[in-house]
Amino acid sequence: MKKPLILVTNDDGITAPGITALIDVAKRIGEVVVVAPDSPQSGMGHAITISNPIRLHPSNVHEGVKAYECSGTPVDCVKLAKNVVLKDREVDLCVSGINHGSNAAINIIYSGTMSAAMEASIEGIPSIGFSLLDFEYDADFESSKPFIESLMRFALEKGLDGGNLLNVNIPKLSRSEIKGMRVCRQANARWVEEFMESSDPRGQKYYWLTGRFVNQDTSDDTDVWALENGYISVVPSMHDLTNYQAIKALGAIEKLEQAGE
Amino acid sequence: MKKPLILVTNDDGITAPGITALIDVAKRIGEVVVVAPDSPQSGMGHAITISNPIRLHPSNVHEGVKAYECSGTPVDCVKLAKNVVLKDREVDLCVSGINHGSNAAINIIYSGTMSAAMEASIEGIPSIGFSLLDFEYDADFESSKPFIESLMRFALEKGLDGGNLLNVNIPKLSRSEIKGMRVCRQANARWVEEFMESSDPRGQKYYWLTGRFVNQDTSDDTDVWALENGYISVVPSMHDLTNYQAIKALGAIEKLEQAGE
Numbered sequence A, B: 001m002k003k004p005l006i007l008v009t010n011d012d013g014i015t016a017p018g019i020t021a022l023i024d025v026a027k028r029i030g031e032v033v034v035v036a037p038d039s040p041q042s043g044m045g046h047a048i049t050i051s052n053p054i055r056l057h058p059s060n061v062h063e064g065v066k067a068y069e070c071s072g073t074p075v076d077c078v079k080l081a082k083n084v085v086l087k088d089r090e091v092d093l094c095v096s097g098i099n100h101g102s103n104a105a106i107n108i109i110y111s112g113t114m115s116a117a118m119e120a121s122i123e124g125i126p127s128i129g130f131s132l133l134d135f136e137y138d139a140d141f142e143s144s145k146p147f148i149e150s151l152m153r154f155a156l157e158k159g160l161d162g163g164n165l166l167n168v169n170i171p172k173l174s175r176s177e178i179k180g181m182r183v184c185r186q187a188n189a190r191w192v193e194e195f196m197e198s199s200d201p202r203g204q205k206y207y208w209l210t211g212r213f214v215n216q217d218t219s220d221d222t223d224v225w226a227l228e229n230g231y232i233s234v235v236p237s238m239h240d241l242t243n244y245q246a247i248k249a250l251g252a253i254e255k256l257e258q259a260g261e
Helices: A017-029 A074-085 A112-122 A142-158 A223-228 A244-249 A251-255 B017-029 B074-085 B112-122 B142-158 B223-228 B244-249 B251-255
Strands: A005-009 A031-037 A056-058 A066-070 A093-100 A127-132 A165-170 A180-183 A189-199 A205-215 A231-236 B005-009 B031-037 B056-058 B066-070 B093-100 B127-132 B165-170 B180-183 B189-199 B205-215 B231-236
Touching: A005 A017, A005 A074, A017 A031, A017 A093, A017 A142, A031 A074, A056 A074, A066 A074, A074 A112, A074 B189, A074 B205, A093 A112, A093 A142, A112 A127, A112 A165, A127 A142, A142 A165, A142 B251, A165 A223, A180 B251, A189 B074, A205 B074, A223 A231, A231 B244, A244 A251, A244 B231, A251 B142, A251 B180, B005 B017, B005 B074, B017 B031, B017 B093, B017 B142, B031 B074, B056 B074, B066 B074, B074 B112, B093 B112, B093 B142, B112 B127, B112 B165, B127 B142, B142 B165, B165 B223, B223 B231, B244 B251
Parallel strands: A005 A031, A005 A093, A031 A066, A093 A127, A127 A165, A180 A231, B005 B031, B005 B093, B031 B066, B093 B127, B127 B165, B180 B231
Antiparallel strands: A056 A066, A165 A231, A189 A205, B056 B066, B165 B231, B189 B205
């Protein structure tokens, strides 16, 4: 049987330990092509580069795979992979990560890792973003690997029924402490921001984003609940942002008078 | 009665004609505070600035309103507005735009205009993003104004029941040609990308994103349908990206064996 073609990307950059771990797993399963940012791109969300040229260079950072580093955003990487690097080839699966830090709950919106995975899913490629709840550069990705391999094989063999994008977050636990996987919904949590205010060497004021994550969504069917209780969270996700319930509720808008001159 | 407090932002930058038109309308209704990017930020999606400081300076580009220009992304602008500029004040409505160009269908994902509006909605502020289907710098925003004013008054007086975020796109038509407003869903359309490939003056290859918009979603309840048929499209939107239908379909994931060992 033909080996599946697996596209690997991330947002922490092509040299991050997290993507090395993900490539290790992908190599056991299929032919691997890597297109990843040439520098960290955390927090880039679904940004694309439209007003500037993008560079794409071969990279030999990772052994035994075809790899390219890209000057653009994570979403740019996926667009270049699909339309330039792998033009005329069918990609069987895209995996993004392993992100250093959580992309559970509202973090999916800000995450370059998940936006790259979502871009692939928009292009019709089954796609999974992986994140480990450990921000450290030398985080231990070993206990994640068996679960990641199972999920990748599942996606390739069974397909991602009724959707083609998964947001997978892995608690910072040893393999024996991880209780299993939970298919769940995105918790309704958010960041409460503060800005650190300071002055540069020329005396000019600047602001630096900081904040704390607040979850008031306490039911047991969310990704935050799963992670806090020792499970890997698996949230089927999508790019249709329509609030269907509100369509009917807001029907009165269709009867609004135009405001006067 | 106290005037409502209205936050205005955009992604085309604080000097764009589109935001000037939006400020004109907002001034008729309430107290207006503007926090907008100091340069164009189209296609920034939900990007945030986490690895660099952000600058915020007063601006006198717009008469009769308090305005600030910000070096960050559209989402940074909203975070700074809420947490620094308007700290301790309750914002009654956020409006973003008027964007020069469509944010219908999948464009909502890439749009800085809509991401700014969504960020405000995440913070609990009712929020509307406006876009005119005209990319020209000197686009005519006049025929949009009566509809925008009606929608802003509706949001302030009745609230955005069952949701607090609207994606509003306005066709490039004269006021008498616009048939009215349609509350609808996001069309399942996407971009088919191509990259322009060329070489810089040093002979180094670069890529530049281009593409064409393709809609195969032909039913009459979408934003693309509304716009093609002379209506303003109003899509209630949200930041919960969970694919609820897929949760049950993918339940088998919870029973997967771990790979290897």
